Amino acid sequence: MTTMKDVANRAGVSTATVSRVLNGHAAPTEQTRTRVLAAIDELGYRPNALARSLRMHSTKTLGLIVSDLLNPFFAEIARAVEDEARAHGYCVVFGNADESAEQQATYVRTLLDRRVDGLLVCPATDDGGWVAEVTESGVPLVLLDRTVDGSTAPVVRVDGTEALRELAASLVATGHERIGVIAGPANTSTGRERLDAFSAALAELGRRPRPEHVLHGDFRRASGAAAAAALMSLPERPSVLVAMDNLMGLGALEELRGRGLVVPRDVGLAVYDDQPWFPLLDPPITVIAQPTVAMGGAAARSLLALIAGEQPADVRLTARLVSRGSCGEAGLVSERASSPFNTAVRTRPTSVSEEDS
Amino acid sequence: MTTMKDVANRAGVSTATVSRVLNGHAAPTEQTRTRVLAAIDELGYRPNALARSLRMHSTKTLGLIVSDLLNPFFAEIARAVEDEARAHGYCVVFGNADESAEQQATYVRTLLDRRVDGLLVCPATDDGGWVAEVTESGVPLVLLDRTVDGSTAPVVRVDGTEALRELAASLVATGHERIGVIAGPANTSTGRERLDAFSAALAELGRRPRPEHVLHGDFRRASGAAAAAALMSLPERPSVLVAMDNLMGLGALEELRGRGLVVPRDVGLAVYDDQPWFPLLDPPITVIAQPTVAMGGAAARSLLALIAGEQPADVRLTARLVSRGSCGEAGLVSERASSPFNTAVRTRPTSVSEEDS
DNA sequence: TTGTAGGCGTTATCAT
DNA sequence: ATGATAACGCCTACAA
Numbered sequence: 001m002t003t004m005k006d007v008a009n010r011a012g013v014s015t016a017t018v019s020r021v022l023n024g025h026a027a028p029t030e031q032t033r034t035r036v037l038a039a040i041d042e043l044g045y046r047p048n049a050l051a052r053s054l055r056m057h058s059t060k061t062l063g064l065i066v067s068d069l070l071n072p073f074f075a076e077i078a079r080a081v082e083d084e085a086r087a088h089g090y091c092v093v094f095g096n097a098d099e100s101a102e103q104q105a106t107y108v109r110t111l112l113d114r115r116v117d118g119l120l121v122c123p124a125t126d127d128g129g130w131v132a133e134v135t136e137s138g139v140p141l142v143l144l145d146r147t148v149d150g151s152t153a154p155v156v157r158v159d160g161t162e163a164l165r166e167l168a169a170s171l172v173a174t175g176h177e178r179i180g181v182i183a184g185p186a187n188t189s190t191g192r193e194r195l196d197a198f199s200a201a202l203a204e205l206g207r208r209p210r211p212e213h214v215l216h217g218d219f220r221r222a223s224g225a226a227a228a229a230a231l232m233s234l235p236e237r238p239s240v241l242v243a244m245d246n247l248m249g250l251g252a253l254e255e256l257r258g259r260g261l262v263v264p265r266d267v268g269l270a271v272y273d274d275q276p277w278f279p280l281l282d283p284p285i286t287v288i289a290q291p292t293v294a295m296g297g298a299a300a301r302s303l304l305a306l307i308a309g310e311q312p313a314d315v316r317l318t319a320r321l322v323s324r325g326s327c328g329e330a331g332l333v334s335e336r337a338s339s340p341f342n343t344a345v346r347t348r349p350t351s352v353s354e355e356d357s
Numbered sequence: 358m359t360t361m362k363d364v365a366n367r368a369g370v371s372t373a374t375v376s377r378v379l380n381g382h383a384a385p386t387e388q389t390r391t392r393v394l395a396a397i398d399e400l401g402y403r404p405n406a407l408a409r410s411l412r413m414h415s416t417k418t419l420g421l422i423v424s425d426l427l428n429p430f431f432a433e434i435a436r437a438v439e440d441e442a443r444a445h446g447y448c449v450v451f452g453n454a455d456e457s458a459e460q461q462a463t464y465v466r467t468l469l470d471r472r473v474d475g476l477l478v479c480p481a482t483d484d485g486g487w488v489a490e491v492t493e494s495g496v497p498l499v500l501l502d503r504t505v506d507g508s509t510a511p512v513v514r515v516d517g518t519e520a521l522r523e524l525a526a527s528l529v530a531t532g533h534e535r536i537g538v539i540a541g542p543a544n545t546s547t548g549r550e551r552l553d554a555f556s557a558a559l560a561e562l563g564r565r566p567r568p569e570h571v572l573h574g575d576f577r578r579a580s581g582a583a584a585a586a587a588l589m590s591l592p593e594r595p596s597v598l599v600a601m602d603n604l605m606g607l608g609a610l611e612e613l614r615g616r617g618l619v620v621p622r623d624v625g626l627a628v629y630d631d632q633p634w635f636p637l638l639d640p641p642i643t644v645i646a647q648p649t650v651a652m653g654g655a656a657a658r659s660l661l662a663l664i665a666g667e668q669p670a671d672v673r674l675t676a677r678l679v680s681r682g683s684c685g686e687a688g689l690v691s692e693r694a695s696s697p698f699n700t701a702v703r704t705r706p707t708s709v710s711e712e713d714s
Numbered sequence: 715t716t717g718t719a720g721g722c723g724t725t726a727t728c729a730t
Numbered sequence: 731a732t733g734a735t736a737a738c739g740c741c742t743a744c745a746a
Contacts, residue, residue, distance in 0.1 A: 015739090023741080
């Protein structure tokens with residue numbers, strides 16, 4: 001590799017001057033400037049970011065740990081974070097915790113060791129053992145989507161209470177008596193909050209679900225299928241299923257399909273987290289949509305603010321019910337409004353060209 | 358931050374000794390070893406990976422640049438790469454080119470500057486201007502999914518020729534006369550190869566598609582919709598559409614649905630790239646499935662081999678037709694076999710627990 | 715305006 | 731077995 005010294009020699013100056021030219025610092029004559037630039041060009045010199053970071057105590061890098069990269073919900077968030085970060089001259093390195101607390105802790109340490117300037121974490125579980133390490137290291141931390149025990153870090157999250165209340169009301173109005181819930185893990189804040197909010201909403205309507213109709217999955221596909229299987233094997237099976245995550249919703253759908261059960265005739269289904277393909281199913285799936293892009297953007301901005309020494313407030317976005325009929329409900333709420341909600345802004349135009357050969 | 362010097366002071370030894378203990382090097386007495394370890398523990402010392410990398414000329418980090426993180430195809434690949442890398446003690450930093458050549462070039466430079474030990478790239482376009490930079494830097498490079506002009510780097514790709522031939526035969530056998538193709542960009546190897554292979558297969562059967570029935574999209578959702586719209590507006594519209602990518606397939610589906618066209622009654626549809634939700638549609642979508650997990654794993658292994666000084670051969674995996682009836686074809690090929698094909702191996706068990714409160 | 719020198723936190727080569 | 735000491739490649743007072 002060619003280093004700054006090589007450039008200095010080639011240009012007949014000292015490394016200090018090269019550095020100054022590189023960083024647009026004061027002083028260098030237009031003449032030496034061009035000489036240095038020429039040398040850099042001829043040698044194809046690229047500064048060593050490691051050395052620079054070591055010296056500068058800054059890597060211009062954000063660390064992002066998602067609970068599961070395969071979950072499109074997190075993939076979208078990751079993309080939004082990256083967009084925002086890049087716009088501010090930061091680069092993002094990802095870690096995939098795969099819904100595992102240990103793997104998450106490992107990644108936290110790895111990223112801390114690499115001296116990221118800030119850490120964005122979608123916590124896998126409530127366990128906040130790793131938070132202490134981050135605090136000690138002094139690296140700014142922002143929590144995304146889920147909270148964690150014993151942390152005072154800023155949080156960017158989604159409030160689904162109102163949407164779940166609307167869903168509960170809609171289900172009751174539709175005449176559902178037995179409501180099955182495929183909840184998230186009890187050791188995640190989102191897992192608990194969604195279930196609690198939904199249960200509370202039902203209770204207000206005098207319909208608390210039976211205990212055996214509430215199962216906890218792990219936010220992944222297979223657990224959704226297993227829960228659906230269990231629920232539909234009950235003597236008094238639910239008339240509608242509410243899956244608290246898109247992956248568990250997918251699993252539940254697969255299971256229902258496998259059992260030859262027709263939605264919503266045999267059993268209704270609603271899912272938390274919208275996905276582009278939900279409207280394509282027959283019937284289209286009723287969902288609670290979350291503003292993923294806004295979440296990622298807000299989280300990145302909060303972290304950047306923290307790095308800049310500010311004290312960003314928690315951000316609380318709100319989810320929205322998109323009623324599409326998969327619970328047998330009557331009126332479809334305007335579907336038109338749902339598309340822009342979760343659509344990332346694309347700057348480059350989409351091209352379609354005819355084959356000309 | 359606490360540094361090695363702090364630990365050395367605390368333990369009453371030199372930094373050299375601390376370093377030796379840390380790296381399990383020869384020499385330290387069991388006594389000093391425990392003293393050092395204790396100091397490390399008490400101080401909560403964590404080595405600075407930047408400094409270490411600067412000194413060691415190795416970051417134990419792989420760079421992965423995907424063309425579009427939002428495409429589940431690449432998300433799965435990314436996950437597989439990361440799994441394999443971690444198993445070998447490497448960490449992966451991602452870059453999202455977003456199907457843009459410039460952004461990709463930017464990321465290549467960024468990762469090179471950070472001195473990754475190896476680079477894995479899913480090229481956005483044929484343009485290989487960036488390859489020279491990588492070559493000069495001496496950083497090992499492996500190409501994934503797509504090839505690039507003027508590169509001699511090892512490539513891990515998928516051969517869809519046979520699957521496309523089977524698809525062509527199936528469509529012809531089903532009686533399709535007018536076959537519409539939503540091809541990928543002409544400036545990507547996969548875009549061209551899939552179209553070429555499919556066209557050739559049709560030609561063998563005496564059915565070359567009309568030029569106006571072949572449109573090029575950009576591997577993203579909106580372009581699939583636009584292409585489908587254009588094709589279905591033609592006076593002699595196709596009786597079946599073949600989308601050469603899952604995102605364009607999604608867009609096409611949305612467009613067809615929006616126009617009130619029923620698959621396969623009004624128009625058939627086949628898609629390149631399987632996704633978990635394709636079997637859930639009515640009818641289930643006929644696809645050409647790619648072994649994404651195997652691709653990611655193979656690519657990571659090739660890169661690791663390259664880093665180790667070996668000379669890995671190109672890897673060519675094969676895609677498979679999964680016929681589900683969305684083209685109006687009669688016999689459904691065994692669906693059973695399709696699931697395991699693209700399923701990532703999960704080591705931790707899936708848990709489903711009953712609500713006990 | 716430019717050069718010299720010291721240090722960022724490690725590891726490795728010498729001595730001791 | 732352990733301790734100085736010199737890099738690794740860069741930035742930045744301080745001097746000139």
